[in-house]
Amino acid sequence: xxxxxxxxxxxxxxxxxxxxxxxxxxxxxxxxxxxxxxxxxxxxxxxxxxxxxxxxxxxxxxxxxxxxxxxxxxxxxxxxxxxxxxxxxxxxxxxxxxxxxxxxxxxxxxxxxxxxxxxxxxxxxxxxxxxxxxxxxxxxxxxxxxxxxxxxxxxxxxxxxxxxxxxxxxxxxxxxxxxxxxxxxx
Numbered sequence: 001x002x003x004x005x006x007x008x009x010x011x012x013x014x015x016x017x018x019x020x021x022x023x024x025x026x027x028x029x030x031x032x033x034x035x036x037x038x039x040x041x042x043x044x045x046x047x048x049x050x051x052x053x054x055x056x057x058x059x060x061x062x063x064x065x066x067x068x069x070x071x072x073x074x075x076x077x078x079x080x081x082x083x084x085x086x087x088x089x090x091x092x093x094x095x096x097x098x099x100x101x102x103x104x105x106x107x108x109x110x111x112x113x114x115x116x117x118x119x120x121x122x123x124x125x126x127x128x129x130x131x132x133x134x135x136x137x138x139x140x141x142x143x144x145x146x147x148x149x150x151x152x153x154x155x156x157x158x159x160x161x162x163x164x165x166x167x168x169x170x171x172x173x174x175x176x177x178x179x180x181x182x183x184x185x186x
Contacts, residue, residue, distance in 0.1 A: 033174035034159070037065055037166070038111070040081060040177035042153040045133055048183045051146055055182065056133035057083075059119040059153055063111040067164050072108040073157030076121035078138040081153040084176065085141050088148040095140035110162060146184050153177040 038061060045056040059077040063069050073080045078098045085093040111117060123131040136143065136151075143149065155171025 032169075034167070034169045034171070035064075035175050037169075038062065038069060038071060038155070038159050038171070038175075039064055040153045040155055040171075040175070041116070042151060042177040042180045044151070044180045044182045046182065048185060051144075051184055051186055055136040055143060055184075057136055057151065057153075057180070058132050058134070059177075060116050061111065061119065061155075062116040063113060065166070066113045067166055068110060068112050068162040069159055069166065070108055070110045070162055071157045071159045072106065073155075075105050075107045075119075076138070077119040077134045079156065080119050081156050081171075081177075083136070083139045083141065084152040084154060085136070085143075086150045087145075093141060093143070093149075096142065097140045099138060099140055143184055146186055148181065148183050151180045151182075 041060040041062060043058045043060070045058070049055050057077070059081055061071060061080070071080075083095070085095075087093060109117065118132045120130050120132050121134065122128055123134075154173055154176045158168070158170045160166075160168040
């Protein structure tokens, strides 16, 4: 009887423990997508590049709602998002770390309802001119082999509702941009 009672208590304790930890385990590392609120659009300046030629990307942030939002993050495009770069086999390339010219500055920008803004930055390599196109090397990627490549932008900013009760959130992998494909040739 005592062994049966202990077994029942242990089983009950195990069930309580499993029930109490299950939601924590299920949600670990998972983030809800917020692309219905703010989304990223990624573009490449060309579809075919010669090996060694600068591969330039442009990032656009769009407010998809009828409400005003703002986002806060590092101002150059290589601060607002990270990249996921895949080769033709689907293998991810490794970044050598963001190497943009300027120190990253945090800024906040309002985004009115149903509007877009291009992530522009001051590029010292272009005499301080304001640019929309950023070299993929600014994100730390050095494409040294000919082939087909696919790139996604993953947001690295915090967004918040301006004048209403909307969700505040930080961009994450489920919020990644459209796929951009290009070819690198000899």
